Amino acid sequence: MTTIDLAAAPARRRLGMEHVRRAFGWLGPVLALAALIGLWELAVVVFDVKEYVLPPPSAVASEIVAQFSTLMADTWVTLTEILLGLALTVVVAIPLAVAIVYSSFLRNVFYPLLVASQAIPRVAIAPLMVLWFGFGILPKVLIAFSIAFFPLVVATVVGLQSVDRDTMYLIRSMRATSLQSFLKVRLPTALPNIFGGLKVAVALAVIGAIVGEFVGSESGLGYLVLQGQGTLNTPLIFASVTLMAVLGIILFYIVEIVERITIHWYFAARAAAQEGGSHEG
Amino acid sequence: MSMAESSAPATVQDRPDPPAHLALRDVTKTYKSRRGTVDAVAGASFQIARGEFVSVVGPSGCGKSTLLTMVAGLVQASSGDIEIDGEPVDGAHPRLGVVFQRDALLEWRTVLRNVMLQSEVRGLNGDKHRARAAELLRLAGLEGFDDRYPYELSGGMRQRVSICRALLHEPELLLMDEPFGALDALTRERMSADLLEIHQSSGVSVLFITHSIPEAVLLSDRVVVMTSRPGRIAEIIDIDLPRPRTPALESAPEFAGHVAHVRELFVREGVLTR
Numbered sequence: 001m002t003t004i005d006l007a008a009a010p011a012r013r014r015l016g017m018e019h020v021r022r023a024f025g026w027l028g029p030v031l032a033l034a035a036l037i038g039l040w041e042l043a044v045v046v047f048d049v050k051e052y053v054l055p056p057p058s059a060v061a062s063e064i065v066a067q068f069s070t071l072m073a074d075t076w077v078t079l080t081e082i083l084l085g086l087a088l089t090v091v092v093a094i095p096l097a098v099a100i101v102y103s104s105f106l107r108n109v110f111y112p113l114l115v116a117s118q119a120i121p122r123v124a125i126a127p128l129m130v131l132w133f134g135f136g137i138l139p140k141v142l143i144a145f146s147i148a149f150f151p152l153v154v155a156t157v158v159g160l161q162s163v164d165r166d167t168m169y170l171i172r173s174m175r176a177t178s179l180q181s182f183l184k185v186r187l188p189t190a191l192p193n194i195f196g197g198l199k200v201a202v203a204l205a206v207i208g209a210i211v212g213e214f215v216g217s218e219s220g221l222g223y224l225v226l227q228g229q230g231t232l233n234t235p236l237i238f239a240s241v242t243l244m245a246v247l248g249i250i251l252f253y254i255v256e257i258v259e260r261i262t263i264h265w266y267f268a269a270r271a272a273a274q275e276g277g278s279h280e281g
Numbered sequence: 282m283s284m285a286e287s288s289a290p291a292t293v294q295d296r297p298d299p300p301a302h303l304a305l306r307d308v309t310k311t312y313k314s315r316r317g318t319v320d321a322v323a324g325a326s327f328q329i330a331r332g333e334f335v336s337v338v339g340p341s342g343c344g345k346s347t348l349l350t351m352v353a354g355l356v357q358a359s360s361g362d363i364e365i366d367g368e369p370v371d372g373a374h375p376r377l378g379v380v381f382q383r384d385a386l387l388e389w390r391t392v393l394r395n396v397m398l399q400s401e402v403r404g405l406n407g408d409k410h411r412a413r414a415a416e417l418l419r420l421a422g423l424e425g426f427d428d429r430y431p432y433e434l435s436g437g438m439r440q441r442v443s444i445c446r447a448l449l450h451e452p453e454l455l456l457m458d459e460p461f462g463a464l465d466a467l468t469r470e471r472m473s474a475d476l477l478e479i480h481q482s483s484g485v486s487v488l489f490i491t492h493s494i495p496e497a498v499l500l501s502d503r504v505v506v507m508t509s510r511p512g513r514i515a516e517i518i519d520i521d522l523p524r525p526r527t528p529a530l531e532s533a534p535e536f537a538g539h540v541a542h543v544r545e546l547f548v549r550e551g552v553l554t555r
């Protein structure tokens with residue numbers, strides 16, 4: 001009896017640690033970030049760095065508070081560009097990937113061209129977009145789209161092609177139409193890859209929208225960065241960059257949450273497999 | 282071909298016996314790839330009458346799965362004829378149920394919805410088949426697992442779900458590719474007993490593939506013995522043990538005789554050693 005209790009105790013304690021880790025998992029990164037910011041503040045004061053070179057975090061924070069309404073308006077502009085760029089990316093990339101998987105012509109002729117087109121630095125053609133479409137929102141949306149869409153096409157193509165042979169046989173043994181086998185087998189099989197591609201697309205769409213703003217714009221966070229540069233208002237640059245990062249992180253996590261809900265079976269199966277693996281060692 | 286038949290009136294002669302439920306004549310399959318060709322199946326011929334249970338036994342890689350996918354209309358034979366009810370197989374036959382070597386469950390569907398895939402895809406009545414699916418799952422010992430996902434099940438449970446799925450639309454011909462291959466001996470015996478019962482009560486014809494000689498003898502009316510490279514049929518053995526059968530039959534001396542016979546064939550073909 002006592003031996004059993006002794007053996008069970010460490011296991012129970014480990015379980016307790018697991019709970020603590022799960023509940024306060026975010027605490028570590030947050031504390032590390034706070035420490036870094038504190039160090040930055042300290043360094044600026046200690047080495048007496050000029051504000052236009054490197055403002056202390058406190059100056060950035062007070063800039064965000066002082067310029068709050070402008071910053072929010074410009075954040076909204078950039079967010080709109082990113083979301084429209086992403087929407088266009090999803091609406092074009094996924095159907096295109098489906099077409100590539102189903103048409104040997106597209107796969108053999110168009111897909112290689114698409115891959116080759118990635119050699120063109122999209123940032124370099126951004127000025128062309130402004131030339132064609134002006135200073136409004138459209139060129140930013142198009143630049144965001146042009147950078148973000150390729151990874152999503154590739155991820156979706158790979159996902160749609162990853163159905164294993166027995167599953168394909170199964171659905172055919174039920175005399176499924178091609179539409180049925182697409183909706184009931186291919187598309188769900190591809191979802192983990194599609195979400196992976198989507199997360200890359202989100203990060204790239206943020207970059208695309210800001211590059212678009214750099215090249216020619218009258219508003220947006222990228223525009224504010226240029227303004228800050230022109231007026232030596234470095235705190236404004238840092239404030240804008242901070243908001244860009246916040247925007248990127250929030251969008252990424254929204255996709256992640258939708259992913260967790262939509263393909264919960266994928267994560268659960270993976271976790272189960274990993275658990276099996278950890279017992280091997 | 283008997284004397285009586287040849288002297289029968291023309292009208293009777295014009296009406297031949299009902300065709301076998303499944304008939305294979307000189308079926309071959311050659312896979313071609315960049316690295317050369319593989320003769321997976323060479324000249325396979327046998328028939329399954331309605332309600333008959335026929336097993337195919339043979340060593341790994343002798344073409345058993347290839348044979349089954351050809352019968353299922355999923356892979357085209359290189360030559361020869363495959364007929365179901367006298368009609369050449371062209372795509373999956375409507376009254377076919379298939380159990381695959383790996384369970385082929387869809388990870389994103391619950392147990393019940395995995396079984397229901399069969400009726401959904403075939404456009405069969407949803408309510409009626411949902412009730413039937415629940416009943417099949419209950420008989421398979423999976424009551425209360427309707428809403429679980431495949432990753433929550435053991436290998437044996439997963440395979441039972443896939444068998445329920447294959448039975449949902451009341452198939453007339455059931456093709457099973459080593460359905461018990463991944464199971465432990467106890468589960469295997471229980472599922473053999475269940476399969477015997479299903480076969481007995483529904484009258485479904487079964488083409489059953491296995492590695493196990495005793496399993497083939499226990500379940501089948503006939504055992505097709507295959508040998509490898511190229512996969513060809515060494516012999517077809519009638520198993521005249523009475524039905525209904527139960528796994529208890531395995532201790533009967535006649536049973537041992539049949540098992541020894543099949544073993545002997547494999548020894549002669551160099552698959553097994555004495």
Ligand SMILES: Nc1ncnc2c1ncn2[C@@H]1O[C@H](COP(=O)(O)OP(=O)(O)OP(=O)(O)O)[C@@H](O)[C@H]1O
Nearest residue numbers: 312314319320321340341342343344345346347348
């Ligand atoms: N799609 C394919 N392309 C090329 N060769 C194949 C293909 N499928 C099977 N083969 C070959 O055909 C032979 C028979 O394969 P098959 O899967 O039918 O064997 P099996 O009897 O079912 O084996 P097991 O008992 O291990 O499942 C093997 O040599 C295999 O390598």
Ligand SMILES: [Mg+2]
Nearest residue numbers: 345346382458
């Ligand atoms: Mg096989």
